[in-house]
Amino acid sequence: MESSQRPTLAERVDGLVRWLFDGYITTPPKGAKVFNDALLGNLLFSRHEVAVIDSPILQRLRRIKQTGLVYYVFPSATHSRFEHSLGAAALSERCFDAIQERAAVEGTILPVSSDRANGDLGHLRMAALLHDVGHGLCSHASEQIYELLSDLQEFKNDPAYTTNAPGEILSYLIVTSPTFQKWFDEYVVHACNAKLDLKTISQLILGKHDDPDRYFLANIISSSYDCDKLDYIARDSYYCGLALTVDLPRFYSMISTERHPKDPKHRRVLVLRNYVPLEQILFSKMTLYGSVYHHQKVKCLDAMLRSMVGHIVENPTQSGVPIRGHKLISFTDPVEYLYVTDDEFFWQPDGFGDGYIKTMLNRFRNRDLFVRCLEISRRTVTNWNDYGRQTLIDLAKLPQSLAQVEDEIHKHLNPADRAKCNKHDIRLSVPTPPRIKTENALIQTSKNAEPENIEKYFPLEQWTEAYAHNKWRSFVYAPREIAPAVRDAAIAVLKQYSKIEIDETKSNQTCHL
Amino acid sequence: MPVTETILPDHILSAVLTLAKREQAKHGKNVSRLAFRSHDFQLQEIFSGLQRSGEYPILNAFVFSDSGPEPYSPALSESVSRLQLSGLIGRENPDYEIVFLRPAAERYFDDILQKKFSQYEINQLRDVATQFLKLVELKA
Numbered sequence: 001m002e003s004s005q006r007p008t009l010a011e012r013v014d015g016l017v018r019w020l021f022d023g024y025i026t027t028p029p030k031g032a033k034v035f036n037d038a039l040l041g042n043l044l045f046s047r048h049e050v051a052v053i054d055s056p057i058l059q060r061l062r063r064i065k066q067t068g069l070v071y072y073v074f075p076s077a078t079h080s081r082f083e084h085s086l087g088a089a090a091l092s093e094r095c096f097d098a099i100q101e102r103a104a105v106e107g108t109i110l111p112v113s114s115d116r117a118n119g120d121l122g123h124l125r126m127a128a129l130l131h132d133v134g135h136g137l138c139s140h141a142s143e144q145i146y147e148l149l150s151d152l153q154e155f156k157n158d159p160a161y162t163t164n165a166p167g168e169i170l171s172y173l174i175v176t177s178p179t180f181q182k183w184f185d186e187y188v189v190h191a192c193n194a195k196l197d198l199k200t201i202s203q204l205i206l207g208k209h210d211d212p213d214r215y216f217l218a219n220i221i222s223s224s225y226d227c228d229k230l231d232y233i234a235r236d237s238y239y240c241g242l243a244l245t246v247d248l249p250r251f252y253s254m255i256s257t258e259r260h261p262k263d264p265k266h267r268r269v270l271v272l273r274n275y276v277p278l279e280q281i282l283f284s285k286m287t288l289y290g291s292v293y294h295h296q297k298v299k300c301l302d303a304m305l306r307s308m309v310g311h312i313v314e315n316p317t318q319s320g321v322p323i324r325g326h327k328l329i330s331f332t333d334p335v336e337y338l339y340v341t342d343d344e345f346f347w348q349p350d351g352f353g354d355g356y357i358k359t360m361l362n363r364f365r366n367r368d369l370f371v372r373c374l375e376i377s378r379r380t381v382t383n384w385n386d387y388g389r390q391t392l393i394d395l396a397k398l399p400q401s402l403a404q405v406e407d408e409i410h411k412h413l414n415p416a417d418r419a420k421c422n423k424h425d426i427r428l429s430v431p432t433p434p435r436i437k438t439e440n441a442l443i444q445t446s447k448n449a450e451p452e453n454i455e456k457y458f459p460l461e462q463w464t465e466a467y468a469h470n471k472w473r474s475f476v477y478a479p480r481e482i483a484p485a486v487r488d489a490a491i492a493v494l495k496q497y498s499k500i501e502i503d504e505t506k507s508n509q510t511c512h513l
Numbered sequence: 514m515p516v517t518e519t520i521l522p523d524h525i526l527s528a529v530l531t532l533a534k535r536e537q538a539k540h541g542k543n544v545s546r547l548a549f550r551s552h553d554f555q556l557q558e559i560f561s562g563l564q565r566s567g568e569y570p571i572l573n574a575f576v577f578s579d580s581g582p583e584p585y586s587p588a589l590s591e592s593v594s595r596l597q598l599s600g601l602i603g604r605e606n607p608d609y610e611i612v613f614l615r616p617a618a619e620r621y622f623d624d625i626l627q628k629k630f631s632q633y634e635i636n637q638l639r640d641v642a643t644q645f646l647k648l649v650e651l652k653a
Contacts, residue, residue, distance in 0.1 A: 156576070157576050158576070159576055159577060159578055159579040159580075160578075160579060160580060162576040162577070162578050162586065162587060162588075163578045163580070163581065163585060163587055206580075207580070207581075208580050215582075260582035260583070262582065262583055263582030263583070265582070267582050269582060384600070385600060385615070385616075385617055386617050386620065387599070387600075387601065387617040387618070387620055387621035387624070387625070389598070389599040389600055390523070390527070390595075390596070390599035390600075390601055390617075390621055391625070392599075393523075393595050393598055393599045394521060394523065397521055397523075398519055398521075401519075432591075432594075432595070432598075433591075433594040433595065433597070433598050435591075453552070453554045455552040455553065455554060456552070459552075459608055459609040459610070460553070461552065461553065461597075461604050461609045462604070462609045464594045464597050464598070465597055465603070465604045465609060467598075468597045468598040468599075468600070472598055
């Protein structure tokens, strides 16, 4: 039961920032620094940026994997949110420079300043550097769990924040927290003489800018082709070993800005002069979804993380995660997911929690993963053209109902099998369609042409249609020793719950049962 | 086990499209199917207009951003994707601009959705469906 005295989400985020800075002694950097990035090469950061990079809120990202638990499937994918943040900052500048270069050639006057310490470029780079500080345990794997908690749903229902992902909202709250503002003012603005405005930086993180002439800067940070996407598509595919191509130099040469034709505020937005670079981005993104993010074993790992979190939520006293300062984390609050990093959660020397948590941690250490018991897909569902899938897909938005269905499968097991497992061992994974944000995606074929929506040139919807028909697969996972029993129970429960009928033989072929 | 009573944005969109098909039939139009020309950004425009009219509180489930140059509701965009994913609506080749309602959507409405909504809500959804038909380019 929530107390009426409970601090607000913003206050709790400030508590997190205070905890992060507790015991940290800021030593102002001596000067600029070059970081050698495996993907982008040598990246030069100014002195004030190094101060932020050295601070606990950026250093924390070293211990959060960019692709969550993907490295259990693609062993090289151990890259972190930290290096992605450096990459995004570097790419934001390349976009900025390309836009300015084209504007100069075409005679367009852009009222932006390239000063890294005081100007628009400085704000842009800092926003890109800080855009992911709101990520927590296992990145998107935990975001899928905590995004449905009530605090963040309130933001989702607010027109000012509805387009923002939970991680962006938490990044915004960290950057605007009183503790960070005070530190930033003292050590970045004054000690490093960088006249940067945190309000502008925080707005850029949310994809906003108050100045209509500078609105395109927000698009560089958050849009269909932002610096975040440019970096993570290139970085994730590189570290997963996928040979995907996004021709970045070509992309830079094709971006420009223009007044939005339908905007009452006549904001200057980012436009593409050719749709091929966006086609490459989307193709790469869909390939990453199909091959990596929605890989069946990756979904299994996400489901196993949900098993542990679910167990900790129900048993906070014996299973809570200990952190510095003797606080126990029980994952009932979105902010708690930010107190724990991947390293601290999975690699505590003596482990933590009760017998179930210790067993699960051992499973992760030894890569003794759950197995597929049942495949729910076009190939295995005999009444695929009926509406059962919708009932199933609804569960992705209804965590309590999903837990009920999983619980029901557990109850359907005979007592001997039920005794062999915990109710959290049975996981139904319902992937959602890949998110392709088309908001603000405009094509302008030449300087004098009116910008048009990307869909008029390139049917984005065909990707979701193709994905729905050919790629989407839902699975039931469980420990190997009870897999056949869970399969039988799941077939019965899903038929009752969603009227889905599954061809067991076809499912067994995929699940190797 | 009971199906949840929670109403999601997907349910509202699915109900509007099903009722639109039935409204078409009432007016003696081609009733074999509901098909209309629309990309996602056009659906955003139509639904934001209807929601912002204030006449249909049920559409408040679609929260439209007030910070971008064009109205945009992630809930609506995700609902369209999920209805495609669940096979209740489809898109046609070659340009994927024609959206059509599949037969499963009507069965879903009759078996599941109708019970989730009150009569007051059904009436509102029907009014939305009527307005929707006026705003889209219907296809045979």
